[in-house]
Structures are given as C-alpha cells and as structure tokens.
Amino acid sequence: AAPVNIHRVDWIWANPEVLARAGIEAMPTTWDEFNAAADALLAAGITPLAHGGQPWQDATIFENVVLSVGGADFFRAALVDLDQDALNSPTMVAAFDQLRRMRGYVDPNFSGRDWNLATAMVMNGEAAFQIMGDWAKGEFLAAGKVxxxxxxxxxxxxxxxxxNSDSFTFFKVSGEDNIAGQKLLASLIMSPGFQATFNLAKGSIPARTDVQLEAFDACAQRSHDDLLKATEANALVPSMAHEMAISRSVRGEFLDLATEFFNSNMSSEDAAERLAAAVKRAM
Structure with missing residues (x-):
C-alpha cells in the first residue's frame, strides 16, 4: 500500500471568541481543565461540546478518553489486544466516567448530526469545542479560517x-504494463510534492516524515512533531474507531456499546463489564 497521509484523531478544536466569552484563556491540557471549562461555558449559556451522535463519533471520543486516562500501553491492551482484564478494569471504568461527564456538555439536538455540521457549530460560534480528527481542520481551512x-x-x-491513515492498496497483478502502472502510481503518491499538496488541503500531515513543512500551519507542525515524539516514546497507537486496530466485527461491539452508554443511564461499571463480554463473544 502507498499511504497518502497521517491523520491524528486525538484533537480538540475550539473557537477562541466563544472561549473568551466564558473567561477561558487557554486550551485544556487535562480532563479536569476541560470539565472546568465546559462547566464555565454552560454557566454562560454556551454549548461546550459540538458533537454528532453517530456511533463512530461516539467511539472517537471514547478512544481518545481511553488513551488519556490509561496511557498508550493500556490503550493497546484494551482496544488492540482486546485483553479482558483491561476491558473490565478500574481504568476502563474511569474512562467511562469521563465519557459520562462529557454527555452533559452536548446540545439536545446532537443525535445523528454529521461531523462536519458539528465542526460548523464551532466555526459559527454555536459551540466552543469539538473532539475530532484533523480532517475537521480541512473544514476550517476551506471556510477561510486562520x-x-x-x-x-x-x-x-x-x-x-x-x-489514522488513508492509503492506496495495490493488488497482485500480472502483466508488465499493469505492474509498471502500479509502480508509477505509487511513486506519484509517495512523491514529496503530492504528499505536501494533498495534505495541505486535507488537514492531515504527510506520511513521509521528510517532507518540508514550512507551508503547513502550526497545528500540522505540532502533529508532525508529536508523531515523532510518540514514535520514539512508544506512545503511537492505531485508531480503533477508524478501523486501524481490530476487525470490523469486534469494532462494531465497541461502537454499539459506546453509543448505548452515551445515550442511556448505564453505569460505568456495567459498561466496562458489558464491553468485555461483548468483545469476548465477537472474537
């Protein structure tokens, strides 16, 4: 396969004018800070979190919380290796506790909303934050936002x-012309020029780490630097929500449980227990 980009899933996007209306001066760096900011936004009559109530979006927030609460080793144990002890653990319960807290920060009309419409809520000042991969940045840039x-x-x-990564997969073919065509396409995809041009528009960063980033914005440069640091620290993890980590059938169990939890009064303890059982059945 020839990867065209690298998307970072664990981003928070925000409208600075909306934050200022609630007296928030900096982006949160802990969940306690996020919760405090969200509570201040609620008190100011502002929707803290723009969210689309679709299973993959619920799972996107869920996996980001799991990484934050448990760290990379726990993320891999629970969401990649599907370890039963990790899935039904106090750490997973704590992740569900934070997810439950965040349910109170979305607006009443979130159910079924497409992700780009949630991005537009932040863009238009209707909400303060969105938790979404860096394809959301492409929406801001397309609207001329700086x-x-x-x-x-x-x-x-x-x-x-x-x-998360988008890539072109090449099947085994016969015939010199077909093979030459595949090699040509792969070389074009992996060329520095294409990698830069494509990712400047998409909001992601080049899959090639040697592409010059002078034309990229600070968010992309931060993503590139953090990618290298995470790789060095063994803190780079594949997205479960975006089909980089596990089979589609097992992923479906995560999505179903995350959505059911987000839209019910299920306890965090029950959620962890039910998640472990559902994953075990699907394996």
Missing amino acids: PGEDFLCAPTPGNGFVL
Missing part, C-alpha cells in the same frame, strides 16, 4: 497519538 486566530487546536489530554 489557525491560531479563528480557531484553536490542541491534543486531547495525555501524551499519546491516535493514528
């Missing part, structure tokens, strides 16, 4: 990096 001025970016709390 990073650092019209919108802010910061990783979700923690020191990891949740990876």
Whole structure:
C-alpha cells in the first residue's frame, strides 16, 4: 500500500471568541481543565461540546478518553489486544466516567448530526469545542479560517497519538504494463510534492516524515512533531474507531456499546463489564 497521509484523531478544536466569552484563556491540557471549562461555558449559556451522535463519533471520543486516562500501553491492551482484564478494569471504568461527564456538555439536538455540521457549530460560534480528527481542520481551512486566530487546536489530554491513515492498496497483478502502472502510481503518491499538496488541503500531515513543512500551519507542525515524539516514546497507537486496530466485527461491539452508554443511564461499571463480554463473544 502507498499511504497518502497521517491523520491524528486525538484533537480538540475550539473557537477562541466563544472561549473568551466564558473567561477561558487557554486550551485544556487535562480532563479536569476541560470539565472546568465546559462547566464555565454552560454557566454562560454556551454549548461546550459540538458533537454528532453517530456511533463512530461516539467511539472517537471514547478512544481518545481511553488513551488519556490509561496511557498508550493500556490503550493497546484494551482496544488492540482486546485483553479482558483491561476491558473490565478500574481504568476502563474511569474512562467511562469521563465519557459520562462529557454527555452533559452536548446540545439536545446532537443525535445523528454529521461531523462536519458539528465542526460548523464551532466555526459559527454555536459551540466552543469539538473532539475530532484533523480532517475537521480541512473544514476550517476551506471556510477561510486562520489557525491560531479563528480557531484553536490542541491534543486531547495525555501524551499519546491516535493514528489514522488513508492509503492506496495495490493488488497482485500480472502483466508488465499493469505492474509498471502500479509502480508509477505509487511513486506519484509517495512523491514529496503530492504528499505536501494533498495534505495541505486535507488537514492531515504527510506520511513521509521528510517532507518540508514550512507551508503547513502550526497545528500540522505540532502533529508532525508529536508523531515523532510518540514514535520514539512508544506512545503511537492505531485508531480503533477508524478501523486501524481490530476487525470490523469486534469494532462494531465497541461502537454499539459506546453509543448505548452515551445515550442511556448505564453505569460505568456495567459498561466496562458489558464491553468485555461483548468483545469476548465477537472474537
């Protein structure tokens, strides 16, 4: 396969003018800070978290919280290796506790909302934050918004990096012309020029780590630097929500449980127990 980009899933996007209306001067670096900011926004009559109530979006927030609460080793144990002890553990309960807290920060009409409409809520000042991968940045840029001025970016709390990537897969073919065509396409995809041009528009960063980033914004440069640091620290993890980590059938159990939890009064303890049981059945 020829990867065209690297998406970072664990981003928080924000509208600085909306934050200022609630007296919030900096992006949160811990969940306690996020919760305090969200409570201040609620008190000011502002929707803290723009969210689309679709299973994959619920799972996106869930996996980011799991990484923040448990760290990269726990993330891999629970969401990649599917370890039963990790899935039904106090750490997982704590992750569900934070997810439950965040349920109170979305607006009443979140159910079924597409992710780009949630991005538009932040862009238009209807909400303060969105937790979404850096494809959301492409929406801001397409609307002519300037990073650092019209919108802010910061990783979700923690020191990891949740990876997603788009790529072209090449099947085994016969015939010299077919093989030559595949090699040509792969070389074009992996060329520095294409990697830069494509990712400047998409909001992601080049899969090649040697591409010059002078034309990229501060969010992309932060993503690149954090990718290298996470790789060095063994804190780079594949996204479960975005089909980089586990089979589709097992992933479906995570999505179903995350959505049911987000839309019910299920306790965190029951959620962890039910998640472990559902994953075990699906394996």
